[in-house]
Amino acid sequence: MNEKASLRARAEIDLAALRANVRELRARAGGAQLMAVVKSDAYGHGAVPCARAALEAGATWLGTATPQEALALRAAGLDSRIMCWLWTPGGPWREAIEADVDVSVSGLWALREVVAAAAEAGRTARIHLKADTGLGRNGCQPADWPELVAEARTAEESGAVRVTGLWSHFACADEPGHPSIAAQLTVFRDMVAHAEKAGVEPEVRHIANSPATLTVPESHFDLVRTGIAMYGISPSPELGTPADFGLRPVMTLAASVALVKQVPAGHGISYGHHYTTPAETTLALVPLGYADGIPRHASGRGPVLVAGRVRTIAGRVAMDQFVVDLEGDLTEPGAEAVLFGPGDRGEPTAEDWAVAADTIAYEIVTRIGTRVPRVHVGA
Structure with missing residues (x-):
């Protein structure tokens, strides 16, 4: 009996297809770097093998939702830049800082926990400040942004943190032409400009997810975050199949x-x-x-x-x-x-x-x- 028949069931993951998808997405991203999003066990495909394949194909960052996911990648020996963004109070900030993971900060409580953890670790934390430009989930509201930026700059000056990124997330990028896309881009540019005027010098500014990478080139900035498209699934079936976007299901x-x-x-x-x-x-x-x-x-x-x-x-x-x-x-x-x-x-x-x-x-x-x-x- 062959190996396939001996298994009750299997999910076969084509890493060659994943690498080809990453190369296609990099080409579409122009000069922007590419973050391979491998949260939720790489969308069910296996985080560590998929992360390695994506890096082989030219991704320069890995992205996870939870810090535990990020720490697991480090434990597996992956040494690229890693960012994680879904934090709750009391999370493993110190462990993330010691593992050289970039962490996302959406509010003052998180910034203060990062600063405390950096002091405990005796290291500077790398943080990305997240702006809520209209999605209404995580991220800092525009009205609260000046206070968050000001406190982050104070923490930078003390050596506790380094603001390595400014970022946000689209609500309707899978609906090209939706008025919220242009509105969010305007808000993002304004919030980035405020932070930079305050002295923040980010390595990367990023807002583009998979659909924006494929259909909203003006959103690419310094980095695009590709999740579902990397696995060969169209983020907007109404606009095209995976093949229409040069992608192959993995x-x-x-x-x-x-x-x-x-x-x-x-x-x-x-x-x-x-x-x-x-x-x-x-x-x-x-x-x-x-x-x-x-x-x-x-x-x-x-x-x-x-x-x-x-x-x-x-x-x-x-x-x-x-x-x-x-x-x-x-x-x-x-x-x-x-x-x-x-x-x-x-x-x-x-x-x-x-x-x-x-x-x-x-x-x-x-x-x-x-x-x-x-x-x-x-x-």
């Missing part, structure tokens, strides 16, 4: 068929009998379920390539498995069932699953659970 999710059997007409399938066989038929059991990240709300709609054709899940997705009606076609236990991939073989894509589950492809790839092994190829 993850293929597949499983080995666990059982094939004949059943009569009128046979109920899975919990609640939401599907009943219309005629005598063949069923294939696929050993993936919502505990693996397969959306239960894609029951009866999720597409799967099995026995040479794309089928739809029959009945409800259970915790560990679902059923496909082969409509009389035959296959064998151990045959491959492909839920999504690049689409080269006619298999569904993550975007197809997003449509079936009424969500976005970001969620489809990031929700694949830890009991599905990541198999990295193309290293």
Whole structure:
């Protein structure tokens, strides 16, 4: 039995495709540096292998949400610049400073915790001041920006911190032409100008995420932060497929068929009998379920390539498995069932699953659970 068939399921991660995506995104970023965002285990693709591949392809920064994610990259031996941005009071500031991680500061409480941690560590902390230019999540409001900048400058003068970045995040960059994009850029430029007039000399100014990297060139500044696009998924399906942007999906999710059997007409399938066989038929059991990240709300709609054709899940997705009606076609236990991939073989894509589950492809790839092994190829 081959290695693929011996696995219940697997998420195959094509690192060659990831490197090609990074090179394409770098080309689109012009002269700006590229931060490879590897938060949430690299959007479900495996943080350390993907980070290494991105750096090999020319990324100069790595980005994470949590400090724990950043520290794990350092522990794995990655020595590039790393930034993390999602902090809560009492977080591991000192550990991050000692690991040479750039940390984001959105308010005075965070700045003061950084200053205290820098004193404990006996080192200067590198910080990025985040501006809330209109997204309304993290970041400092324009009205509070002068006070934050002033206190950051005082901390710089004392040697406690070095303001290495000024940054923000778009709300609607995946909707080109949305009026908020130009509005946020104006606010960002104003807030950057205020900080620089106060004496801040950032290494990088950055606001562009994946969609802005692809469609809003005036937002590139010194650095772009690419997340979902790096993994070959279009951040704006309305504007184009991954191929339209020169990208290739990196993850293929597949499983080995666990059982094939004949059943009569009128046979109920899975919990609640939401599907009943219309005629005598063949069923294939696929050993993936919502505990693996397969959306239960894609029951009866999720597409799967099995026995040479794309089928739809029959009945409800259970915790560990679902059923496909082969409509009389035959296959064998151990045959491959492909839920999504690049689409080269006619298999569904993550975007197809997003449509079936009424969500976005970001969620489809990031929700694949830890009991599905990541198999990295193309290293």
